[in-house]
Amino acid sequence: MRRLGATILCGFSILLSSTRPPIFADAFDFYARGPYRPSVPRPSQLLGYEPGEFHTDFRGMERVIFAIAQAAADRVRVIEYGQSYERRPLRLLLISAPENMNRLDELRARIQKLADPRRLSSPEEAAAIIRTTPVVVWLNYANDGNESAAFEAALQVAYHLAASEEPKTRELLENALILINPAHNPESHERFVTWYNAFAVGAEDRFAYEHNAPWGLSTNNNHYQIDLNRDALASTQIETQALMRAYLQWNPQVFVDHHGQTTTFFFPPPASPVNANLPKAYHEWMEIFGRGNADAFDRHGWAYFARDVFDLFYPGYWDSWPSLNGAIGMTYETDGGGSRGLRWLREDGALVTLRDGIAKHFVASLATVETAVRHRERLLQYFYDFKRTAIEEGARGPMRRFVLLPGNDPGRAAELVATLLRAGIEVQVTQESFSSRAAHDYLSKTAAARSFPAGAFIVDLAQPQMRLAKALLEPEAELDPQFVKRQLEIRERNERRGKNVPKERYEFYDVTAWSLPLAFGVEAYWTEDAPRVRSIPLTLDESGRVIISDERKPVVAGGVSGRATSAYLFSYETNAAARLAFALLHEGYKIAVSTRPLRADGRDFPRGTLVVPIERNPESLHERIAQLARECGVNVYAAASAYPDRGETGIGSPAVIPLRKPKVVVIAGDGVSVTSFGAIWFLFERRFGIPFIPMTLSSLHRANIFEYDVILFPDGSPSIYRATLGDRGLERLKRWVSEGGVLIGIGGAAELFTQKGVELTTARVLGAEEEAPASPGSSAPSPASAQASAERPMRPLPVPGAILRATVDRHHFLTFGYEAEHLPVLVNGARFFTRSRDGANVVTFEGKELHLSGFIWPNNTVELLSGTAYLIHEPTGRGHVILYAQDPNFRLFWHSLTRLFLNSVLFAPSLR
Structure with a gap:
């Protein structure tokens, strides 16, 4: 039997090899540029396979880099710069000639002087440094860790630079400090390769299982499913924060982020638009590096493209962020590997392999x-x-200073300051009041003379990081007029095409608005002048808190005013207050919310104030709330009496409603946007300590949903949601809601709940259905209304991520903590909700003055968005259906919308 089995296996192998092209036909030679030091092991010798035969995991990568570093200690140093959420070390390989390795501290100090020309004694000192200092080149791999060719290429590049004795390579090492980051995003890579190695058979068919990983396994994202290649804007993740610290220590002049998988290889110049804060010379460098790559690829006869698809507008990519720091930042996209696995059959019948992707x-x-x-x-x-011209232009340009006011939520303003400090941007806090002759308000878009109080945060643009600071803080990023013109021309052509004719795609690659003061909800101004004001620099302590440099004192502190005998009260105007409320609930303390403005001890407290009564809580409350208030940065008032000296609402009023700890389900799995789920996961677990149960829809079918208070559907595919739930599942959800459940839908999930046949709301998606014909006996429309209807565009065009002004219903519990009439929100896509007829339209778009930042379509976006709803509440029986037209947790930097989202979890289960 063994002999027969071996014969069959042998025959099968011969058949397989005769019908499938070999993976390495005309294989690229990674070792053509020798000779190589025999003492330095090749990656294949350490791993047991050739490049592209198998996917290397994280431990395999560690084995390779440590062996190379040990064998070539004169050229290589391993630097640990941080740790990922799953506790994997983040490491750089620094490779250079021995003479450079022996004076790294000196060379880094020289570069630091160029990075801040104020530290130079003279232009001659700068010239001397430039003449005698190696250039710093940072090669970044596995940012999108499932784009696997980059990770493998890092090992081959590291080996070549460490081991090659080729004269040309030795010249490179003598003139450059080369930093290799093999695993920017180790969790993304490890998830993917563990799954792929377990199931791959090497099939080139695009429908093979190995090319279609299960939900969440093949994503670009880190542990929390956050896209690190968008996170440089707000640095919400520890991997990003660690990389920024390392980046600012070395200040590279060239930074390349390696990705995949495109039809053919992409390298710069980038597509339009390019961030307007970059100088003209940057574009010249794009040509220089593009032609350098083209020459190398032409020698191999490889196809490639440039100036298409991948722009450089959004400042949160890992090509744009380094570029705004003074590097030549670039993205490279290869064709092999990633979801294409070991081998992939193109539509033209050609084969592309992982080895191809690595080689390129x-x-x-x-x-x-x-x-x-x-x-x-x-x-x-x-x-x-x-850096030099940044200081000069910042001192004389039209924008001289940004002013950020702490307002009612100093913690949120401090988080914005922390974001800037992590990016190396200088921020100060003023010690006295000052005035500006021309301060531009972000919300009103008007300029006027204005006085600012002591305690304001200021960012003066006469600093080396001017361009990055401006890119992050300016109210609106400038779009290339020619690019805009081209999009309008595409629109015109599309509108002339019949419904069966394919439409041209618009060329927006990502969002067009991100102004951090608007997203954080911080009152902000930019000023045309920068008058002298006494101020103190701010910095970050070891925990990441913003502190005053000289005093080592945090800018935001919380605490309790004394020992309460009636109740502890804290306003809900801050995000930190939500964190404190959830912490108290989680630990079993009884808390309540005042649904109306409250009066206690001769003080007024706004609606939404949290009340922690002494009567129904244990003695431990006094000590614990004081500790939590300090940790959360919340000011808590200790009330001595429940008696209101005026007004109708006091501590014991029926309008003060007890809150219960909610049991929350968040839907995960097929159909769910992994980044929407990930943002909720991070928000709940890391920022607010909210326990939750991730659950797939198939598990939801089997679960007793009546045990849960909240079921939250992240953004996702309405069609997949509906198909998976089925009519039976939807009916079950409806019954659960009517009996007291809180159903929350975001984006595509909210759209599902508006659909015909589901109808958990009377709102609809604008343009999803044609207007129904008039019923018999109904009156005909007037000529005027008919003309208005004809002139009004019927369907919204997709908005490429613009910030618009929404109007807040300040009498609804979902807006507790929001007392301003207007609120900036992100509108991304073409999902506009009509108002609910039977429910509450909690946040809406009113009038024509909606635009705050970013690109919107003329004669379409505002005209159709006006009169629609961003946030809808549908009371249903004893329960609630709550719908967000857009994701309020987008990329985790929309701090201004955080409580608008959390209110549906914190308050809805307890309020009827």
Whole structure:
């Protein structure tokens, strides 16, 4: 039997090899540029397979880099710069010639002087540094960790630079400090390769299982499913924060982020638009590096493209963020690997392999270092000039200073300041009041003379980080007029095409608005002047809190005013208050919310104030709430009496309603946007300590949903949600809601609940259905209304991420903590909800003055958005259906919307 089995297996292998093209036909030679030091082991010798035969895991990568570093200690140093959420070490390999390795501290100090020209004694000192200092090149791999060719290429590039004795390579090492980050996002990579290695058979068919990983396993995202290649804007994740610290220590002049998978290889120049804060010289460098890569690829006869698809507008990518720091930041996209696995059959019948993807990244990486060394002095000069002119332009430009006011939520303003400090941007807190002759208000878009109080945060633009600071803080990013013109022309052509004719795609790659003061909800101004004001620099302590540099004192502190005999009260105007409320509930303390403005001890408290009564809580409350208030940064008032000296609402009023700890389900799995789920996960677990149960829809079918208070559907596919739930599941949800459940839908999930046949709300998606014909006997529309209807566009065009002004119903429990009439929100896509007829339209778009920032379509966006709803509440029986037209947790930097989202979890289960 064994012999027969072996014969069959052998025959099957022969058949397989005769019908499937070999993976490495005309394989690229990674070792053509020798000779190599025999003492330095090749990755294949350490791993037991050749590049592209198998996916290397994190431990395999560690084995390779440590062996290389040990064998080539004169050229290589391993630097640990942080740790991922799953506790994987984040490491850099620094590779250079021995003479450079022996004076790294000196060389880094020189670069630091170029990064801040104020530290230089003279232009001559700068010239001397530029003349004698190696260029710093950072090669970043596995940012999107499931784009697996990058990770593998890092090992081959590291080996070549560490081991090659080729004269050309030795010249590179003499003139460059090369930083290799093999695993920017180790969790994304490890998830993918563990699954792929377990199930791959090497099938090239695009429908093979190995090319279609289960939900959540093949994503670009980190442990919390947050996209690190968008996170440089607000640095919400520890991997981003660690990378920024390392980046600012080394200040590279060239930074390349390696990705995949495109039809053919992409390298710069990028597509339009490019962030307007970058100088003209940056575009010249794009041409230089693009041509350097093209020459290398042309020698191999490889296809590639440039100036298409991948723009450089949003400042949160890992090409745009380094560029705004003075580097030549670039994205490279290879064709093999990732979801295409070991091998993939193109539509034209050609085969692309993981090895192909590795080879192209390998060649592009080395070509980039060669270009950088060829232009070493010019690159260092560009870096120095970038920083020098930033200071000069910041001192004389139309924007001189940003002013950020702490307002009612100093913790949120401090988080914005922390975001800036993590990016190396200088921020100060004023010690006295000051005035500006022309301060521009972000919300009203008007300018006027204005006085500012002591305690304001200021960002003066006469600093080396001016361009990055401006990109993050300016109210609106400037779009290239020619790019805008081209999109309007595409629209015109699309509108002339019949419904069966394919439409041209618009060229927006990502959102067009992100102004951090608007997203954080911080009152902000930019001023045309920067008068002298006594101020103190701010910095971050070891825990990431903003502190006053000289005093080591946090800018935000909380605490309790004394020992209460009636109740502890704290306003709900801050995000930190929500954190404190959830912490108290989680620990079993009894808390309540005042649904009306409250009066206690001769003081007024706004609606939404949280009340923690002494009567129904244990003695431990006094000590514990004081400790939690300090930790959360919340000011808690200790009330001595429940008697209101005036007004109708006091501590014991029926309008003060007890809150219960909610049992929350968050839907996960097929149909769910992994990034929407991930943002909720991070928000609940890391920021607010809210326990929740992730659950797939198939599990929801089997669960006793009547045990849960809240079922939250993240953004996702309405069609997949509906198909998976089925009519029976939807009917069950409706019954659960009517008996007291809180059903929350975001984005696509909210759209599902508006659909015909589901109808958990009377709202509808605008343009989803044609207007129904008039019923018999109904009156005909007037000529005027008919003309208005004809002139009004019927369907919204997709908005590429713009910030618009919404109007808040300040009498609804979902807006507890929001007392301003207007609120900036992100509108992304074409999902506009008509108002509910039977429910409450809690946040809406009113009138024509909606635009705050970003691109919107003329004669379409405002006209159709006006009169629609952003947030809808449908009371149903004893329960609630709550719908968000857009994701309020988008990329985790919309701090202004955090409580608008949390209110549906904190208050809805207890309020009827």
